[in-house]
Amino acid sequence: MKLIHDPLHGGIELDDFAVRLIDTPEFQRLRRITQLGLAYLAYPSARHTRFEHSLGTFHLAKRVRTYNPEIEEGALYAALLHDLGHYPLSHTLEALYPRHEENTRWVIKHGEIGDVIRERYSLKEFFKSLKHPLVSGDIDADRMDYLVRDAYYTGVAFGLVDMDRLIRNLRWDGERLVVSEKGVIAAQNLLLARSMMYPTVYQHHTSKIASAMLVKAVELEGISYEEIRTMDEIDLVSRLRGSEKPEVRGLMEAIDDRKLYKRVVYTNEDPGEEVVRELKKELEEEFGHLAIVDYPPKPKFEEKNAFVEVGGELKRLSEVSPLVRALVELKDTHWRWGVYAREEVREMVEVFLKKLF
Amino acid sequence: MKLIHDPLHGGIELDDFAVRLIDTPEFQRLRRITQLGLAYLAYPSARHTRFEHSLGTFHLAKRVRTYNPEIEEGALYAALLHDLGHYPLSHTLEALYPRHEENTRWVIKHGEIGDVIRERYSLKEFFKSLKHPLVSGDIDADRMDYLVRDAYYTGVAFGLVDMDRLIRNLRWDGERLVVSEKGVIAAQNLLLARSMMYPTVYQHHTSKIASAMLVKAVELEGISYEEIRTMDEIDLVSRLRGSEKPEVRGLMEAIDDRKLYKRVVYTNEDPGEEVVRELKKELEEEFGHLAIVDYPPKPKFEEKNAFVEVGGELKRLSEVSPLVRALVELKDTHWRWGVYAREEVREMVEVFLKKLF
Amino acid sequence: MKLIHDPLHGGIELDDFAVRLIDTPEFQRLRRITQLGLAYLAYPSARHTRFEHSLGTFHLAKRVRTYNPEIEEGALYAALLHDLGHYPLSHTLEALYPRHEENTRWVIKHGEIGDVIRERYSLKEFFKSLKHPLVSGDIDADRMDYLVRDAYYTGVAFGLVDMDRLIRNLRWDGERLVVSEKGVIAAQNLLLARSMMYPTVYQHHTSKIASAMLVKAVELEGISYEEIRTMDEIDLVSRLRGSEKPEVRGLMEAIDDRKLYKRVVYTNEDPGEEVVRELKKELEEEFGHLAIVDYPPKPKFEEKNAFVEVGGELKRLSEVSPLVRALVELKDTHWRWGVYAREEVREMVEVFLKKLF
Amino acid sequence: MKLIHDPLHGGIELDDFAVRLIDTPEFQRLRRITQLGLAYLAYPSARHTRFEHSLGTFHLAKRVRTYNPEIEEGALYAALLHDLGHYPLSHTLEALYPRHEENTRWVIKHGEIGDVIRERYSLKEFFKSLKHPLVSGDIDADRMDYLVRDAYYTGVAFGLVDMDRLIRNLRWDGERLVVSEKGVIAAQNLLLARSMMYPTVYQHHTSKIASAMLVKAVELEGISYEEIRTMDEIDLVSRLRGSEKPEVRGLMEAIDDRKLYKRVVYTNEDPGEEVVRELKKELEEEFGHLAIVDYPPKPKFEEKNAFVEVGGELKRLSEVSPLVRALVELKDTHWRWGVYAREEVREMVEVFLKKLF
Structure with missing residues (x-):
């Protein structure tokens, strides 16, 4: 067990398998991929990389799973590795090449890291885990980490999202993560954070x-x-x-x-x-x-589609929160x-x- | 006037002259010089650069000068530019080459930035400002910024130094910055922060x-x-x-x-x-x-020599604080x-x- | 000069006149008036009092005045004393008695504190200062402090408001505080913070x-x-x-x-x-x-009326920010x-x- | 399950039994017992009460137990109730009356809360739990919470203690909590925080x-x-x-x-x-x-006696850490x-x- 300090999450615990995945050239390369590309020209402190973000996503995925132990373990390691395929400067060059998700699969197939994965999972199985709602849903560990992390390093909208409350109120129903009633405001604020960072950071x-x-x-x-x-x-x-x-x-x-x-x-x-x-x-x-x-x-604001359970019924976040509807309506204003x-x-x-x- | 966000100091205000100094290739290069060299291999989030540190040093220098307006203005811009000469990965390679302070002077003499400086100061004058106690004393804007910044990005010993109190209790006596009685604990904690980061960060x-x-x-x-x-x-x-x-x-x-x-x-x-x-x-x-x-x-702990005014008398910090003496005595323990x-x-x-x- | 620590603002400096105002029974009484009344039954840590809030309001007023030195000095002390008339548990009982602003004037007229004030100002003059836009406008030092303070002690919506940026972008035009273009988002977020605290804190x-x-x-x-x-x-x-x-x-x-x-x-x-x-x-x-x-x-959201200067023109915040309009439209949803x-x-x-x- | 926000620990989860203990007049009374007595006359924001501290102690005890599930469950509720017997203004009046620990037992015996406890534990058993090392040892949940909480509300020495690391490195050996090697610095910093707060807060x-x-x-x-x-x-x-x-x-x-x-x-x-x-x-x-x-x-600094496991051997913290020895030697300097x-x-x-x- 290894403990790594993270300014957002405090201590991140890594089990032995996670450590072995991290100790590969493919994962270490993420240390040299800036999370927000060239945004540091406007926000000098935004120097965080896909490496920290990947650790953070793993950490949040683990926390969600603590409350939902039925989630398959493979989804945790998928959370850790979901960004392996990012190109230099993250999304900056993505329009010129295949999407980074595709490249992630390529890297896994052809890298040392694939050998480590295969000790526990078949690649087919693992590629499926990469699409698990915990890793790539409307509200998932990836989004939670990067929205809060980007907010932290740029100073925009930081503190908005009550991560604790959100995590405690995510329930796995066998198919997807559902936000329960007490987590609606926290979920709404994910979208709020995005809508505040969109013009000031992501589209600076x-x-x-x-x-x-x-x-x-x-x-x-x-x-x-x-x-x-x-x-x-x-x-x-x-x-x-x-x-x-x-x-x-x-x-x-x-x-x-x-x-x-x-x-x-x-x-x-x-x-x-x-x-x-x-x-x-x-x-x-x-x-x-x-x-x-x-x-x-145009921006997508996918969080609006997240499922919410209110009074025993499943609804979309945008149905439940008038503020979310307002944000979605306004979303192109800053494009x-x-x-x-x-x-x-x-x-x-x-x-x-x-x-x- | 320009405002740049900094996670430590909130908003850093830059006047037009500072902006012009920053908008030179020599200063922009600092964005690509990591503050703590390869420490990010142990503390992944320690990705801050000499660029942010230089802005932070400028900011603190300005704050000290608010309380001590007799300090010459040139010292502020010296604070901004004091690290221009750092080599890649900061101190890592310094043993192989002339000290970075010497290189700073070389860069100024031969770079675009020298032309901007010369609009206001002769280089001779400016080189003198680089040695001003506000920039390079026993307790100075440089140390204050980097100790707190390194603590913040690594999570070690963060929060220890009460910057506000320290700054308000630094008095310029015409020759040096003197810590007044109410600032002794804050000054002592600078040294404490260093002594805590020495084994865990600087000598990891x-x-x-x-x-x-x-x-x-x-x-x-x-x-x-x-x-x-x-x-x-x-x-x-x-x-x-x-x-x-x-x-x-x-x-x-x-x-x-x-x-x-x-x-x-x-x-x-x-x-x-x-x-x-x-x-x-x-x-x-x-x-x-x-x-x-x-x-x-061996580590130096120069802060111990800072002058402190207690009961109207000038003393060294180490004379006044038994804890500082203890830290100095223990300082080689972790070497x-x-x-x-x-x-x-x-x-x-x-x-x-x-x-x- | 006295320095008081505040968890929000760091060090609050008090000049001698402020210290003398504070050292009166009327002001000390504010230590025993909880800022949020009985909200601590839902948020146990919301134990802050009108005392800290008053110091904080004074501090913010001073910071605004640093950028707008034409503002009369009396407004600062009005900021300090604006809440003297609060009844036990703040707004809880206000429906039963004259509004607390009226009581503030009564307390000043009949208390020791009135004698201190009269050394510098006539009471008539001072009562006018209590209505100064810096103290009681649509965006003022009072609102800025309490919204951020309440957020801090309850943990709801904390970090949302970029106080630094807002303060730096408030301009006194001789009649009122005007938010300049770069401060619009910060001003909007004051309202956002209120709209988030309204259902969860103020109307818990x-x-x-x-x-x-x-x-x-x-x-x-x-x-x-x-x-x-x-x-x-x-x-x-x-x-x-x-x-x-x-x-x-x-x-x-x-x-x-x-x-x-x-x-x-x-x-x-x-x-x-x-x-x-x-x-x-x-x-x-x-x-x-x-x-x-x-x-x-019904809630009022007065911040929406704040004046904003965009492209040289004065407009209302609600005209400029679609999000503010959305929040105002939604404001009764949570009533x-x-x-x-x-x-x-x-x-x-x-x-x-x-x-x- | 109930979730209460706490500025230090984020969300504190309360199970049903804890909620029932809290919903008694004896526990609610703690809302009206200030943690630091009259210290708020020097630190206006130090208005936290034994109520929040008790919740915080419970929370930390639970976290320690996550890593040491052999610890008996009763110790958790003892952590929650350990301060029931505090007199008004906490330690201020303790010299005049029996120690508050004795009064805690009296309150439990004679209050409604005793009836709730008896549903699960005999009082004799529970009184034993009140002395459990998790609740009242050299390094325990009580100390950890109050040192960090007092630091937070006064702004002195806040951030010094890496709670995460300390908790992860406390091991229950059947008799006591032992700090493992990686937790030594975190444990040492508890003592450091105390030694910094002693003159500035506790003995202001x-x-x-x-x-x-x-x-x-x-x-x-x-x-x-x-x-x-x-x-x-x-x-x-x-x-x-x-x-x-x-x-x-x-x-x-x-x-x-x-x-x-x-x-x-x-x-x-x-x-x-x-x-x-x-x-x-x-x-x-x-x-x-x-x-x-x-x-x-004279101050006691009991943390120095905490057991530490270094290289397989049990030692006292003061044997292992030269800084701790220095602090203990200096401890009467500020008396x-x-x-x-x-x-x-x-x-x-x-x-x-x-x-x-």
């Missing part, structure tokens, strides 16, 4: 611009999935720094020095995917990598798409866009 | 072994001062990973995968520097990089030197050492 | 029932305004314990022993004030003090009125009520 | 003077053990306020208004018990209740005895004392 413009620049650099460099899937952040950044293409080196240097592109368009009005695709093409032809279009997906350009061409891009519309 | 064996391995790798690779002085951690690690020497690559991989050397000797008994030097030579001849000697300097060896040769090293003595 | 049924019982006891005992206005909680409780009327003693003992009345009606459906008044009369005739009607006013009865008559009251409607 | 002069005045008032009033043993703080204070003796009323009013006696003697030099007794007699004859001698016992006098006679007492020696 500094982080979005830097991320868009990085995506562009990776595209220009032409890094394949075969290459990226085992890279850590040191591999990626040193690759871009040492690129043969000056525009790639330039983008990377600009991110390093925090000399970011400027916003030409930044708006909540959605012209529709097609218009944006067209615009992107036109801009690329005209300005190359000096102007970037950033059109993120923004944008066009960012290098300082020198900013005005030209502006003129070009005006002509275009 | 995991971190010491990994550091010794890294130092060995850098020695073998033969990185010059001219090269290292502007490197960040990505530069360093990717250089070692891509080394032409297999033993360098091997050491780096072992650190990445946390497959660390094992302790053969680990003891508080000090055989004296000469014996250790001899031993080192013998071991190197026999085992090359497979066995490493780690003989760290350890060690010989670490790769698993495969561990027993051979043990036998060899036994023959040697 | 245990506290409401005990309060209704206490009000009934005080009514039966017939304590006059002349008597109550200088009482502390010890005076009140010992008076009720020692009452000549057995029903008063019985109610007090039941509160002491937490043997509370039970809910017969507890509903969000509002039958209108007239119906409730009628019902109250009928119940009183039939059951005397054994059944109590509790019909609280409840109730009929509570002693265990023994509970069923009889139920039957009686069914007949009545 | 404001609290000591007010306590000495209260003891004097109770002596003058002549309250018997039969009376005090069921009183709460409201009973006591209203009794003293309504005393027929003007000197009693005067003392009580002075405490209420915080117009405290002044220090004439306050020193670390111990003249020995006999001299002090003589002095007390002389002063009483000359000045009656206007001058009070306060000669507290003070004093003579306090009413402002008006202060100088006369000073002269009188000078003549006497």
Whole structure:
């Protein structure tokens, strides 16, 4: 048994099997994958990694299982390993490659860690555990850890979620985790925390611009999935720094020095995917990598679908909590798409866009 | 005016000059210099960097100056920039190169940041400010920030230091910061925090072994001062990973995968520097990089020398506080030197050492 | 200068004039007035008093004034003394007597504290300061302190409000405090904190029932305004314990022993004030003090009216923040009125009520 | 099952038997017994009561038992009820009456709560449980809760004790709780926290003077053990306020208004018990209740005797930790005895004392 200190959960206990999973190159690599990607350019203290988050998810999963011992043990280790497949800077590059969940399975199949798993579980069995509602449901150990962890390291919305109360009020009904009546406010606050972090952290413009620049650099460099899937952040950044293409080196240097592109368009009005695709093409032809279009997906707020048991009946969280409904209705208010350009061409891009519309 | 969130100090306010200093490649590089080097191998959440620490030091310096407006303004910006010269992984490599304070001056002289400074101060003047007691005294803004910050991120001894009380009870007497009577306990607790973190964090064996391995790798690779002085951690690690020497690559991989050397000797008994030097030579001849000697300097606890004003008289903190005296007397109790060896040769090293003595 | 520790604000500095105001019987009495009345029957740790809250309000007022030095100094001391007139158990008994603000003026006029004030201000002037927007506006030092303090001691919604950011973004425009753009989220979260504490703390049924019982006891005992206005909680409780009327003693003992009345009606459906008044009369005739009607006013959420400056224009917080609008729309959702009865008559009251409607 | 929020421990779970014990007049009375007596005159926020502390002790006892299921269940409920016999203002009056542990047994024998206990345990059995090392050992649930709780509410030394680590490293060996090697630092810090709170909180002069005045008032009033043993703080204070003796009323009013006696003697030099007794007699004859001698016992630091298991051997904590030895050696440094006098006679007492020696 090993005890690791965590600023959120106090002491995290690791049994021997967990320790052996952690002591593999694949898991240790998570120490070099920042949880919030480039958000630290806006929140300098947001330097936490997928490593701590994975330990935290394991810890919360164990706590939920204390109250629901019928949950299969494999789900705990799935909680520990669910993020193995993240690419450097977490979600930043995910649009360019297969989703990280898919890569997690690849890493397990091909890494040392697969051998450790196979001592207890067949991989087929384990892959099923990765989809267990405790690990990947509407309210699960993963979400609970990252929402609270991100809040803690950025200072936004921290303290909002009463983790103790939530955990004590999650009941496994054989198929899913159900929030019982006394946990409704705690569950609602998960969504509240998300809705508060969405504009201020997850969609902070500094982080979005830097991320868009990085995506562009990776595209220009032409890094394949075969290459990226085992890279850590040191591999990626040193690759871009040492690129043969000056525009790639330039983008990377600009991110390093925090000399970011400027916003030409930044708006909540959605012209529709097609218009944006067209615009992107036109801009690329005209300005190359000096102007970037950033059109993120709308937020999902999946917690709203969580099942809640009120007066003996199963309902959706959004049916039960008027505040949740309000948050879901408002969720797109803070969504923004944008066009960012290098300082020198900013005005030209502006003129070009005006002509275009 | 800009406001940056910090988990320790809440909001840190930055004036325009500070913002311009921060917006230079030299300062941004500090984002990629981990405050506690490889300590995160023992305390996963200890991922804070010199960047946040520098902002925090600036913030505390400003707070002390609120109560002592006679302190020259330049000392504040010196507080902000005092760590510019740190090498990758902070103190880890300092034994191989000039002290980081010297490198700070080099960076200022040769970087963009020097140009910003020169708008307000001559470099000569500014270099003097870097030695101001507010920045580098027995009790100063630097120590206050890092002791509390390290405590926070590792969870060891956090909450011990009453920063508010200490700051309010620091008085500038024209020459130095003097702790007034009501601040004695707060000052004593700085030392207490250090004495508690010394064995558990600063000298944690995991971190010491990994550091010794890294130092060995850098020695073998033969990185010059001219090269290292502007490197960040990505530069360093990717250089070692891509080394032409297999033993360098091997050491780096072992650190990445946390497959660390094992302790053969680990003891508080000090055989004296000469014996250790001899031993080192013998071991190197026999085992090359497979066995490493780690003989760290004894801890200093400089806070004990801080001046305290009690009943109108200036005294040293150690004169006034019996607990401080006790801590100073005990300070070498937790010092350890060690010989670490790769698993495969561990027993051979043990036998060899036994023959040697 | 005196420094007092406060778990929320760290060190609170008191200048000499503040110390002299505090060192009066009228201010010391606030140590014996619980901030949240009988809420501690539901939240045992909610034992904070008007004393700490008053110090905290003073502290926050001073911090706001640091950024807005044009605010008159008198407003600070008004912040310190604004709650002098609270009755035992704070708002619990306020329906029976003049509002506590009126009593504050009475206490100042007739207490030692008035003499201290008069050394610097005329009472007329000081009474005007008590209405200063810093002390009693839509967003003011009073609200900021109590919302965060109540959150802290009950553990509900704590951490939600970024006090630092809010304070730094309050601007005095000569007439009122205006929230500037960067403070909107922090201001919104004040309202969010209130809306979260409203059902769980401020309207917790245990506290409401005990309060209704206490009000009934005080009514039966017939304590006059002349008597109550200088009482502390010890005076009140010992008076009720020692009452000549057995029903008063019985109610007090039941509160002491937490043997509370039970809910017969507890509903969000509002039958209108007239119906409730009628019902109250009928119940009183039939059951005397054994059944109590509790019909609280609807919540106000005055923060919604705070002025915000967005893009150079003054707007109301509710215009700017869709979440605030949602909270205001939902604010009556958690309002409840109730009929509570002693265990023994509970069923009889139920039957009686069914007949009545 | 009931969940109560506690600012220290998060959620405290109460089983049905615990709830029934708590729902008795004897336990509810603890809500009106302040944990730190009159310390709130120096630390306004120190308003926590024996009620919360008792819940906290129960909670910690349960956590220790999770790791040591062989501990008898009765010890848990003993932890919950161990402080039932405290007099108003906790230890303040203990010198005048039988120790509170004795009174705890009396309360159990004669109160409703005894009936609840007897459903599960014989009183004889239960009284034995009250002495269980988990409840009253050198390191026990009681000490752990109150040291951390007092630290929290006063802000002194908070955060010092790593409760998680300590609890996980307490092992029941059938006879006592033994600290295992990894818990030594956490155990040492309990003692450190005590040694830091001793001078600043437990022996704060404001609290000591007010306590000495209260003891004097109770002596003058002549309250018997039969009376005090069921009183709460409201009973006591209203009794003293309504005393027929003007000197009693005067003392009580002075405490209420915080117009405290002044220090004439306050020193670390111990003249020995006999001299002090003589002095007390002389002063009483000359000045009656206007001058009070306060000669507290020396601190005990019992944690030093805790058993620790190091390398398979049982040792005392003080043998193992040099810091603990230092603290024990220094423990009397901060002890003070004093003579306090009413402002008006202060100088006369000073002269009188000078003549006497």
